[in-house]
Amino acid sequence: MPPKATLSGVHFMNGDEAIAEGAIAAGCRFFAAYPITPQSEISERLSWRLPRVGGTFIQMEDEIAAMAAVVGGAWAGVKSMTATSGPGFSLMMENLGLAIMTETPCVVANVQRGAPSTGLPTAVGQGDMMQARWGSHGHYEIIALVPSSPQEAFDLTVRAFALSERFRVPVLLMTDEVVGHMYERVEIPNDVPVAPRRRPTVPPGEFVPFKPGPDLVPPMACAGEGYRVHVTGLTHDERGYPDMSDETHDRLVRRLVEKILRYRSEITFYEEIGLQDAEVAVVSYGISARVAYRALALARQKGIRAGMLRLITAWPFPDERVRALADQVKGIVTVELNLGQMSREVERASQGRVPLSGVFHAGGRIHTPEEVLAGIEEVARAG
Amino acid sequence: MQVKAKPVPEIIPGAQHPMEKFLRTERIPHIWCAGCGLGTVLGNFLYALDELAWDPDSVAVVAGIGCTARIPGYVRLDTYHTTHGRAIPFATGLKLANPKLHVVVISGDGDLFAIGGNHLIHAARRNMDLTVICVNNFNYGMTGGQSGPTTPLDGKTTTTPFGNFEHSFNLVHLAASAGASYVARWTTLDGRRLQRGFMEALSHKGFTFVEVISPCPTNYGRRNKIGDGLDELRYYADHAAIRHGADPKETEFVPGKPFLVGKFVELDKPTYHEMYAAKVAEMTGGKK
Ligand SMILES: Cc1ncc(C[n+]2csc(CCOP(=O)(O)OP(=O)(O)O)c2C)c(N)n1
Ligand code: SF4
Ligand SMILES: [Mg+2]
Numbered sequence: 001m002p003p004k005a006t007l008s009g010v011h012f013m014n015g016d017e018a019i020a021e022g023a024i025a026a027g028c029r030f031f032a033a034y035p036i037t038p039q040s041e042i043s044e045r046l047s048w049r050l051p052r053v054g055g056t057f058i059q060m061e062d063e064i065a066a067m068a069a070v071v072g073g074a075w076a077g078v079k080s081m082t083a084t085s086g087p088g089f090s091l092m093m094e095n096l097g098l099a100i101m102t103e104t105p106c107v108v109a110n111v112q113r114g115a116p117s118t119g120l121p122t123a124v125g126q127g128d129m130m131q132a133r134w135g136s137h138g139h140y141e142i143i144a145l146v147p148s149s150p151q152e153a154f155d156l157t158v159r160a161f162a163l164s165e166r167f168r169v170p171v172l173l174m175t176d177e178v179v180g181h182m183y184e185r186v187e188i189p190n191d192v193p194v195a196p197r198r199r200p201t202v203p204p205g206e207f208v209p210f211k212p213g214p215d216l217v218p219p220m221a222c223a224g225e226g227y228r229v230h231v232t233g234l235t236h237d238e239r240g241y242p243d244m245s246d247e248t249h250d251r252l253v254r255r256l257v258e259k260i261l262r263y264r265s266e267i268t269f270y271e272e273i274g275l276q277d278a279e280v281a282v283v284s285y286g287i288s289a290r291v292a293y294r295a296l297a298l299a300r301q302k303g304i305r306a307g308m309l310r311l312i313t314a315w316p317f318p319d320e321r322v323r324a325l326a327d328q329v330k331g332i333v334t335v336e337l338n339l340g341q342m343s344r345e346v347e348r349a350s351q352g353r354v355p356l357s358g359v360f361h362a363g364g365r366i367h368t369p370e371e372v373l374a375g376i377e378e379v380a381r382a383g
Numbered sequence: 384m385q386v387k388a389k390p391v392p393e394i395i396p397g398a399q400h401p402m403e404k405f406l407r408t409e410r411i412p413h414i415w416c417a418g419c420g421l422g423t424v425l426g427n428f429l430y431a432l433d434e435l436a437w438d439p440d441s442v443a444v445v446a447g448i449g450c451t452a453r454i455p456g457y458v459r460l461d462t463y464h465t466t467h468g469r470a471i472p473f474a475t476g477l478k479l480a481n482p483k484l485h486v487v488v489i490s491g492d493g494d495l496f497a498i499g500g501n502h503l504i505h506a507a508r509r510n511m512d513l514t515v516i517c518v519n520n521f522n523y524g525m526t527g528g529q530s531g532p533t534t535p536l537d538g539k540t541t542t543t544p545f546g547n548f549e550h551s552f553n554l555v556h557l558a559a560s561a562g563a564s565y566v567a568r569w570t571t572l573d574g575r576r577l578q579r580g581f582m583e584a585l586s587h588k589g590f591t592f593v594e595v596i597s598p599c600p601t602n603y604g605r606r607n608k609i610g611d612g613l614d615e616l617r618y619y620a621d622h623a624a625i626r627h628g629a630d631p632k633e634t635e636f637v638p639g640k641p642f643l644v645g646k647f648v649e650l651d652k653p654t655y656h657e658m659y660a661a662k663v664a665e666m667t668g669g670k671k
Binding site: 030032051056058060061062070078097098222225227228229230233241242 | 407
């Protein structure tokens with residue numbers, strides 16, 4: 001009997017390794033990437049793990065190729081993934097769009113570092129959050145998850161694959177250098193469910209490849225299954241054939257957006273910490289939220305009732321929760337390692353109902369709890 | 384005398400394309416110009432598939448973007464029209480994730496050698512089990528006839544109005560140097576040889592490459608006084624010489640001069656898959 005692929009049990013591993021193990025547990029058997037810090041441990045681990053579990057690892061010639069190969073791998077019926085950091089993420093954008101347009105389930109991990117450009121190759125950043133949302137051309141919705149710990153990196157990698165299959169979309173795992181390199185306890189369950197691909201339920205003659213089901217997601221027929229599907233990044237009709245009419249285009253783009261937005265409640269997760277009685281709310285994610293936990297405790301010691309909405313899903317953003325929070329608290333402080341990206345979403349969702357501020361740093365190091373505390377105090381005083 | 388015309392039948396008996404079983408007939412008429420060589424490439428690719436008699440569901444055809452890249456869209460198989468230049472890495476993913484598939488890339492000279500050039504040399508270096516058919520029409524047809532890496536010196540295009548002054552690639556030499564295990568070149572004049580060439584490339588293991596020199600009367604022939612599609616075929620008839628096994632270095636295409644077609648490289652060397660499988664067997668003690 002072949003050895004069990006999933007490393008069930010308790011481990012001490014970093015976030016990158018946890019992502020690699022999450023991928024294997026979720027059933028990923030094709031991984032293509034190009035070396036870049038700080039994601040290297042994901043690739044390196046999969047280069048020796050995948051061949052042992054009947055999977056394939058390939059180091060491509062660049063990230064454009066890596067992303068294209070992942071889309072190809074998914075169309076061969078295999079769960080496929082790539083991992084990168086900022087510079088490579090930029091190179092992946094065009095084929096990320098191909099995955100969106102062709103409704104290709106796959107997972108892309110971005111272990112964020114200081115940017116723009118080559119920036120800080122080995123140090124933390126969270127500056128790619130808006131690129132995750134809008135980096136490829138055209139109008140689309142995207143799912144992006146933001147783990148705060150190695151354990152969550154594992155869990156969210158598994159969830160990323162499940163969401164990608166459920167909605168036939170690329171799912172982004174937007175982690176950061178510190179979560180990627182931080183070693184912690186990671187518990188891998190005995191049974192990790194492998195999300196099924198949505199297969200056609202009718203024979204080839206009756207199958208209409210891009211005709212959506214009632215939930216707006218069409219079943220997927222992969223190469224070699226006898227369905228002989230044409231797949232194109234051009235605007236296409238339900239048969240998958242190019243159709244350059246504005247009606248078809250508008251209908252297709254709306255469906256690609258709607259198939260995600262209609263199910264927001266199944267996609268958008270967050271953790272609430274001390275929000276019941278909060279007068280000040282922190283909104284944060286990834287490693288920044290880990291720092292903010294400590295700041296909440298310090299604020300409470302000083303008599304400020306601080307709480308946090310920790311994003312687990314960055315996109316789609318929890319608009320409604322933030323709006324409700326805006327009606328409850330005296331102020332909202334967004335804490336992130338950029339100069340204000342998710343804070344713009346907080347601003348949009350809270351619709352001017354509450355004073356806002358941000359504790360921002362361009363990256364290179366994480367915040368100190370005192371910096372976050374100062375931000376909380378400022379809002380508490382103003383309110 | 385008045386003769387009552389018979390209504391034209393929807394399908395003229397006996398006038399179906401002989402390869403109709405491989406065509407998405409509902410997508411015809413195709414988008415190509417009169418005199419374009421791409422129909423010949425498509426037809427002979429289908430004849431090659433037919434004669435190989437492989438299980439059609441074991442064949443996947445991948446393209447980038449361009450006039451040539453529209454070929455797979457007319458083929459009734461699993462077909463993928465991807466992004467500009469990225470057909471080879473997409474095909475690589477398809478092949479690696481399902482090694483049982485025969486994966487063919489059909490795309491243009493600009494797609495495969497300008498924006499996608501890096502992928503081509505690396506797939507050739509790896510001896511990835513893919514067949515790449517490159518239609519070379521010496522320009523970017525789809526975007527209106529701009530110059531590209533194959534445009535000959537002095538060639539007139541919409542972006543070299545005074546004539547091209549950049550050196551061009553010899554695709555045969557480049558593919559061979561990068562490590563392709565089979566390299567051939569034909570023109571659209573010679574359908575039978577084209578079909579043979581496709582069949583050989585498809586059945587040869589590893590990275591196989593066929594360059595098809597093909598007229599683009601609309602955007603290249605017209606501007607370069609070659610004339611229409613038929614005139615360009617006449618040009619091939621007058622200038623192409625078959626020389627199998629010629630040194631790829633000697634196969635340069637220079638307008639006005641004779642040029643070589645034929646099979647230039649045919650090597651038996653381990654493919655990416657064979658090398659990968661051998662390593663995995665070594666690592667797992669032959670258990671896998
Ligand atoms: C990233 C990107 N850049 C540019 C284009 C525009 N474009 C479409 S086809 C093409 C050139 C195709 O030339 P070639 O591969 O020689 O194909 P042909 O049309 O000549 O068959 C270009 C530049 C694009 N689609 N994508
Ligand atoms: S532009 Fe050139 S390559 Fe494109 S269809 Fe017309 S003749 Fe053929
Ligand atoms: Mg061309």
